[in-house]
Every structure is written in structure tokens, then in C-alpha cells.
Amino acid sequence: MRLFFAAFSVAILAALAVPLEAHHSFSAVYDGNKPVTLRGKVSKLGWSNPHAHIYVDVVNQKGETVTWEVESASATNLLRAGIRKEDFIGTEVVVKGFLAKDGTPTVNASSFTLVELKKEYTSDEAAPGAP
Amino acid sequence: MKPMAIVAGVCLALALQAPAGAQARPDFSGTWRFNQAKSSANIAGNTPIVAFPSQLVVKQTATELQVDGTSVRQQPTSAVFKLDGSKVSVKAPAGITESGEARIEGANLVITTRRSFTSPLGETIVDFKEVWTLSGNALTIEKTRTESGDSATEKAVFDKM
Numbered sequence: 001m002r003l004f005f006a007a008f009s010v011a012i013l014a015a016l017a018v019p020l021e022a023h024h025s026f027s028a029v030y031d032g033n034k035p036v037t038l039r040g041k042v043s044k045l046g047w048s049n050p051h052a053h054i055y056v057d058v059v060n061q062k063g064e065t066v067t068w069e070v071e072s073a074s075a076t077n078l079l080r081a082g083i084r085k086e087d088f089i090g091t092e093v094v095v096k097g098f099l100a101k102d103g104t105p106t107v108n109a110s111s112f113t114l115v116e117l118k119k120e121y122t123s124d125e126a127a128p129g130a131p
Numbered sequence: 132m133k134p135m136a137i138v139a140g141v142c143l144a145l146a147l148q149a150p151a152g153a154q155a156r157p158d159f160s161g162t163w164r165f166n167q168a169k170s171s172a173n174i175a176g177n178t179p180i181v182a183f184p185s186q187l188v189v190k191q192t193a194t195e196l197q198v199d200g201t202s203v204r205q206q207p208t209s210a211v212f213k214l215d216g217s218k219v220s221v222k223a224p225a226g227i228t229e230s231g232e233a234r235i236e237g238a239n240l241v242i243t244t245r246r247s248f249t250s251p252l253g254e255t256i257v258d259f260k261e262v263w264t265l266s267g268n269a270l271t272i273e274k275t276r277t278e279s280g281d282s283a284t285e286k287a288v289f290d291k292m
Contacts (some may be wrong), residue, residue: 026177032205061253
């Protein structure tokens with residue numbers, strides 16, 4: 001019985017650990033002084049909570065295609081805004097956001113526009129207090 | 132007697148014009164704190180399209196304007212602008228180069244800056260234009276961010292502390 005409770009506790013902790021790891025502080029990961037705008041095609045989608053992850057192929061100034069990871073609002077919030085999982089793949093997207101501090105092609109999206117569908121999503125994540 | 136009256140009239144008009152002109156020059160000095168309730172939606176929190184500081188400390192003289200901005204989610208920036216509109220460097224966080232200029236236009240202050248940094252896109256250049264307007268103890272800043280031909284404008288209101 002003791003072994004069962006130990007296994008149960010480990011399972012609960014493991015289940016909680018995933019969302020905790022995924023929901024991080026903005027300032028720890030992103031640079032609020034480095035706004036960027038991306039244009040490209042969506043190649044992959046991570047449709048999840050607390051953040052959906054949109055993977056966008058963007059051509060850089062050297063002419064190379066780089067896949068960017070765009071952290072967006074939760075899948076639940078996107079659905080509430082009328083944006084579905086099916087809207088993304090292969091579509092052209094314009095993303096405004098902030099660059100990751102580690103220099104990788106990663107941004108936190110303030111807004112994105114699905115060009116062909118003419119659908120725009122603006123994050124309404126307004127933390128109390130200050131910008 | 133008539134020319135004398137005309138000369139006196141012109142002198143009186145000039146004398147009255149000088150103080151009127153001096154009064155029109157706004158003074159933005161003070162400590163200003165962001166007022167979320169009076170500002171555009173979506174500019175507070177983690178993901179503003181156009182980012183504003185939480186607090187501004189402004190010191191204005193006849194020739195210069197020192198602006199120190201602090202924020203919860205951005206590193207502080209500081210600049211001493213010449214009010215004749217000449218270009219100056221903005222003290223920005225490591226890895227960012229920024230320069231800009233400021234000038235008084237009537238009742239407004241207009242600040243334009245250009246920020247550049249390296250990203251996986253290459254050399255990234257972001258232009259900002261801020262139009263400052265005073266109204267009593269409130270400072271309104273309309274700020275436009277332009278990058279890669281794409282621009283967005285938001286408005287923030289700051290209360291004098």
C-alpha cells in the first residue's frame with residue numbers, strides 16, 4: 001500500500017511539473033527591449049496550453065530560411081478568439097513580438113495576423129501594474 | 132503724429148508677442164508614472180505591441196531634455212536630447228545601439244529614435260516616434276513603432292508624481 005501511495009505521489013508531481021515548466025516568467029526568457037516583426041509560412045504548430053507554439057519559416061537577410069518558434073496565447077484563448085488549429089498550417093503569418101534573450105530564433109508574440117484568412121490576434125495578457 | 136502712433140503700436144505688439152511665445156513652450160519636467168486605466172488597451176503586461184516605460188523622469192532646460200525610463204519588463208534607457216533637434220546617443224542595454232533626436236513642435240515634444248540589434252533575421256532596425264502632449268498633470272505619449280515597413284501606434288498616459 002505504501003508503495004502505491006509513493007507511486008501515486010510521483011505521478012501527481014510529474015503531471016504538475018509539465019505545466020509549471022511551460023509557464024515561465026516573460027523577463028526570464030524574452031528581451032522587452034528587442035521588438036521584432038516576422039513574416040513567413042507556418043510549418044508546424046504546437047496546439048497546447050498554457051501557450052500555443054507556432055513554428056514559422058522566415059527568410060533572413062542572408063537569404064537562408066530559419067524556423068522561428070513563436071510563443072503565443074493558450075490554445076483555449078485562441079479558440080475563444082475564433083482561431084482554430086486548422087487555420088495555421090501552410091498559411092502566411094505576420095508576427096510582432098519580442099526576441100528571446102538567448103539569441104535563438106524564438107519570440108513571444110504580441111500579435112499575429114494570418115494573412116490569407118485576414119484574421120488578427122492581439123494578446124490581451126495585461127498584467128496588473130505596469131508595462 | 133500718425134507715424135508715431137504706428138511705431139508705438141508696432142513696439143507694443145512686439146512686446147506682447149515675446150512673453151506669449153515664451154509661455155507656449157511646454158515644460159515636461161517631472162516624474163511621470165504610467166496610468167493603465169487611461170492608456171490604450173494591450174500596452175501593459177508581457178506582450179505590448181508598442182512598449183512604454185512604467186516611469187519617466189524628465190529634466191528639461193532651455194536647451195536640453197534628459198529622459199530616464201524604467202520598466203518592469205524592459206531594461207532602463209536614458210538619453211539627454213538637445214532641443215535643437217541634433218542627433219544624440221541613447222544609453223541602451225548591452226547589445227543594442229540607439230540614437231535619436233528631439234524637438235519642440237508648438238505644444239508638443241517630438242522624439243524620434245532608431246534602435247538596432249542583431250537577431251537571427253540579421254541586423255534588425257526599429258524606428259520609434261513619440262509625440263508628447265501635456266494636459267494639466269497628465270502627459271500623453273503617442274508612440275509609433277516601425278519595423279520592416281510595418282508600423283503600429285499606441286497611446287499611453289502618465290500622471291505627474
